[in-house]
Amino acid sequence: MIKPVNIYISLFIILTLAQLVFTLAWYVFTTKLDHVIIVGWIIYSAAMLIGYISYEAEKYRTTKKQLLDNLP
Numbered sequence: 001m002i003k004p005v006n007i008y009i010s011l012f013i014i015l016t017l018a019q020l021v022f023t024l025a026w027y028v029f030t031t032k033l034d035h036v037i038i039v040g041w042i043i044y045s046a047a048m049l050i051g052y053i054s055y056e057a058e059k060y061r062t063t064k065k066q067l068l069d070n071l072p
Helices: 004-030 035-069
Strands: none
Touching: 004 035
16 A cells, blocks of 8 residues: 555655646747746645645654554
């Protein structure tokens, strides 16, 4: 079974690569920085922040579960 933490790391990598490809493709087609790229980076930043908060919550939950399971 895949650990939940590994899923978040994969999400971060895939989301970053997708944002880079989108930004570079848009810049190549338009040859200027415009509002589409800025809005894309804002959405990307929000998604990364939400993903990081979820990642930390999952780490906390699994640590808490392991500690409770190890109680006598």
